[in-house]
Amino acid sequence: MQHNWIGRSEGAQVNFKLDKHTGSFSNLDVFTTRPDTLFGASFVAISAHHPLASYLAKENPKLAKFIADCDALGTSEAAIEQAEKRGFNTELHVHHPLINSKKLPVYIANFVLMDYGTGAIFGCPAHDQRDLDFARKYNLTVTEVVCPEGEEAETFLVEDVAYTGPGTIINSGEWNGLNIEEAKNVAIKEIEAISAGTKKVTFRLRDWGVSRQRYWGCPIPIIHCSDCGIVPVPEKDLPVVLPDDVEFGESGNPLDTHPTWKQVACPKCGADSVRETDTFDTFFESSWYYLRFVDPMSDKAFNAEKAAYWMPVDQYIGGVEHAVLHLLYSRFFTRALSDVGYLDLDEPFAGLMTQGMVCHQSFKSSDGQWLFPNEVRKTDNGFVSVGDNLPVQAGRVEKMSKSKRNVVDPEEIIKSYGADTARLFMLSDSPPDRDLEWTEAGVEGSFRFISKIFKLSSETPTRPDRKISSEDLETFSKDALDLLKIAHRSVTIINENIERFAFNKCVAQLHILVNALSSFKQAGEDSDRIKHHVLELLAQMLAPFAPHIAEELWFNLGNTELVSTSPWPYVFEELLNDDMIEVAVQVNGKVRVKLNLPVDLPKQEAEAAALSTEEVKKYMSGREIKRVIVVPNRIINVVG
Template identity: 55%
Template sequence: MNRYNAKTTEAKWQKIWQDKNTFVADDHADGEKYYILSMFPYPSGRLHMGHVRNYTLSDVIARYKRACGFNVLHPMGWDAFGLPAENAAMEKGVHPGCWTRDNIPAMRDQFKALGLAADWSREFATCDPDYYQHEQALFLSFFENGLVERRQSSVNWDPVDHTVLANEQVIDGKGWRSGAPVERRTLNQWFLKITDFADELLAELDHLDRWPEKVRVMQQNWIGRSEGARVFFNIVDNDRVSAERIEVYTTRPDTLFGASFCALAIDHPIAKEIAAQDNAAATFIEECQQLGTSEEAIETAEKRGFDTGLEVKHPFIEGHTLKVYLANFVLMDYGTGAIFGCPAHDQRDLDFAHKYDLPVTAVVFPDNADENFTVGTKAYTGPGTLRNSDFLDGLSVIEGIRTAIDRLTELNAGERMINYRLRDWGISRQRYWGCPIPIIHCGDCGIVPVPAADLPVVLPEDVEFDTPGNPLERHATWKHVDCPSCGKAAIRETDTFDTFVDSSWYAIRYTAPNADVPIDREAASRWMPADQYIGGVEHAVLHLLYARFFTHALHKCGYVDFKEPFKGLFTQGMVCHETYQDADGKWLSPEELIRDGDAITDRAGRPVKIGRSEKMSKSKKNTVDPASIIDTFGADTARWYMMSDSPPDRDLEWSEDGIEGAWRHTQRIWRITTERLDTLPAVHAAAPDNFGEAALELRRTVHKAIEGVTAGIEAIRFNTAVAQMYELTNALASFKGMEPDDVWAVREGLEVLAQLTGPMMPHVAEELWETLGHITPLSETSWPVADRSLTVEDTVTMAVQINGKVRTTITMPLDASKEDTEATAFADAKIRAAVHGKDIRKVIVVPNRIVNIVV
């Protein structure tokens, strides 16, 4: 039998596409543009299944849109700066640059083997000076426009490795490599003023209607706009600290009469003053600094406080004072770094009050509560009526908030304040493998931007990783430079950009990757915003919010005439696999197992524990290497499996049986085409005048498949498109007719099958198309259009229910009248028997859908 050879066929078509530049985007072509983009990969050196899924998704859309006549841009490049390269440098002694630049061609080959309809002519890596020099220019432009600031911020500091740690490098409060307890340390860092755009970024979310709701909600929470008040508490008998008053931020000024203490963040300026005078306070602060910087760590840690001995005056109650604590759950970065505590109506405050024996006064009473309402161990945060609150008594929470703010304003004791959880974007990284920040520090002139003519500031290659810390700091010559302003000896900034800066504008750069300016305005307007962006949901907030901000900032600086970079967003699920552990709990890879029927053992014959399916990861050894899958089954089969079964936005379970099923399908469509080939009419043969019932039925299936697959691709529900193609394949495989009208319908069906298969399995589809006698490649052929007269049924099968239970079905002409439908239903023998002797209360007829008889 004629078996399909994936290896030779895939190589053949990849060469043809490359030689013909089939997928090189034309900047000047006619036709509506369509910009489809997958999140560019980090060049780790090895393709993983997540990449296969991500790029197959965008490839299906790219090929489909192309067939539909769009002028498609589907570019490719590398997010090439970042931590893994430095880790490799330290672990293997390879230079990050060499490591990265070796990885890129290796990975490019693996991507090419997938048969992507990508425009490789626009490829770049963010570590190319050609790319990052423009990034430096954009930064300087932001600097001129007041979007850059330098200020202090706290970081996770590893005291042994002398390095800043990412949150993920902090495990149980210890550095992942050194194991030393992590400290919080304050450094001078560069910030981009994303908070200037907080309202705009929030408002624009409403217009991103082709983004997943989930991502919009996450971004909304991240921005975290809240309305409340700044309240001033004057310090009593103040001779210890320089401040006259403590400013707190609250969203609940209505609960001021329930206040029982004030608390400051441990890095609040007043806290620092106190620590300078009081050893116990200093010790307390030091202890709290052991705690991580994440919100989760702070929220779940035990609430702890330190009584400063300071007292403040209540703004509304004459003569009433509150104690001032330092507290570990107050964040300096949020609001004003100080709070007032109302234990009855905030759980954190309540836990704190119980611990330090502070009064708990309920001031908001739920609507159904009586006069004796008190708060026990659970704070009441719901709506209600204000009590025990002087001039606020009787008001609702919302009225209370407004009235309290008015009074605070009158008394000069506070004012309305809008607060954001969003903080400015700290872009300084104390690392080598990133884009140098183009700034010079001069003893006389202060901060001096590198003049545009001196760009790029190139990362030096001659660095050592044998000692801890940033190699740029101890480079012999690189950081020493003459001040561009006064000419005296000065020092370069040795921090590099957060790699999210690199990925904030790459989508725009693809539109003119060789321009000698950062952004070619005309090209950017032509292609941007990207019509569809695809990537992992793990980027829902940071990357996607930063890229949005960056684009808004570019707009403000006059670089582009749009504000939002991505019109449509799709977040794909992870690729998962079962996990295996041996008797000692050691993880085993699938290759290390021996299967004998249902029994699974390790190589020593010991039983293996099968764990639940988890995201493929090296640490759990549950990865499947795409290269070996492609080698065994071909890229088409791997792609098909990725697209079948699971909806693209959900996690996909990798299974051996599944990939074999996909392989069978690949062989099957090849077989049913080649077996039938001799019986088919010539290519482009005219349709017969009439079709018999069998041929007509086949044609209906074919045209319904066109509709179904098209809808599935449009909706990015490729699994439903796959199901439609299986049905079409089944219909073609079992069709036996040999009359002229039959074989014409078979040719039509096989051609449509090849066309519909094209986006998902492009190589076998091209081969089938060619085998069917076509000279023009499938990649140059337009998408099939369904014949409506074949997809609309003229009769419908309707269910007849009695009391909501289906008793039988009837066949009715399409759009039959209610009366006819009801009459037909009652004429049915089963229905007559079932309703016989019963009282018919009601008959519901929904045309073309259902009849329900209530007895």
């Protein structure tokens, strides 16, 4: 995302001379990444905010209204992309730089952005979809100049879809037969040779305005002196402290209207001067907070020695909305501080994980009002409102928002199912970096799993006099060893998946272990020791995901300390020697999840492991399971 936001583009800046001087304008500079398509140009378009457009609008009310309509559309790329392509013919023309006899009409177009390139483009309709839509609307020429492989140059035509792929240059004089990259290089050399342009690199990155006209922010440490100009506040006077006695309620910046705070002597000449009353954008300060945290009591901005020890931050977790602002600024600050010698560090964050959103289906009543999920119930014929049974329109599954009322009250979930159920469901349904669809069926599935664990907890064997050690393994039965292998392999799998933030796979492995433990029927003293050992492992592995039920299980096993304070479980390496195998689980022939299962796991246990996963439950959507096909060590296919 940062790569796209910075938007480095290599291409050429081409000079198109106007056929007549217009005000102070004699030419239009156009940046293009496709100089190879110059022979396909049929028009030039400028942004509604281009200086030439502003000049022409002064004497043309129709153009002024067109520009106002463009402003109403919005300036975001998404809004512009979705809008109908519209243009205003200026009646001006430019000379084609490579074809002496050819002139191109100049339009003002609503899809040209002023803050990209020069705010002007040349349109090559055959090889750009927006240009093609525009050309068809205004009956402009479409000239194909790139021919796909396998097509004949004489017969290749672009109709409704522009061709943007690779190919061979055609209809372009001496460039014919070149590939696109070769033609780009030749085009740049030719326009440079006739002083009609040059090679150019541009960026989409915009300037960052860091000042805000408000009280709550870090003061900008600048003093304005009528004699010395702009003077930085001396380091000994930092930080600049905000006044406590400001008056809110009046319009404008309260720092600017404060009677004394901004009055200060110039640090250079001592003359009466004024402080800068704007404050920094909060993003400015959050761009380096991690450096302050390495030593928050330091009397300097940050302790470089401790920063060298602690930095970079091992793992950053945050929403995707910060990817092109906060995180980009943080990287800029870090590199700037490194360049001037304050830091020996290039990147502030070693790892990044952006979490997904919690989503829910939205609902509307027959009169168009949004409804909460608990105001709707499902019937055989669709959805109806609770109470009056009126038809309800089901909308998309989308991000939870108060405005659309597709939200779930956490207190109701906790009251009905407990906090551990909510935690387990949110972790088990999908990886944390993807969106999660909140469903009642999914919550109930997690509740059943916790109930199963609680039942195991209530049937806990008494604490054995002697714990299991690796020396005991030779004396155990095959069934006992199989259970222990699953338990100790689970520790390893969950270890690995916690490191990868694959919490859904951790929960899936816990399901496998609980199913194996539930089906273990061996009786006797050794079996009680084995069950107790496996249940302790289960409690320790469960604790990060469902801490309350884990503590209950841990206590029932005879432990007096909290499971959260116990060491992470160790594994018997001897139990890991037998290979585990990754088995694909399908629902109606489509792979929905992959499980790590013991080699040659009995079909009944493999089937149980697959049916316990949230993915299978989700994609079955309550349908009856007709059969389960188990191909040992390879595939489990659930058919419904």
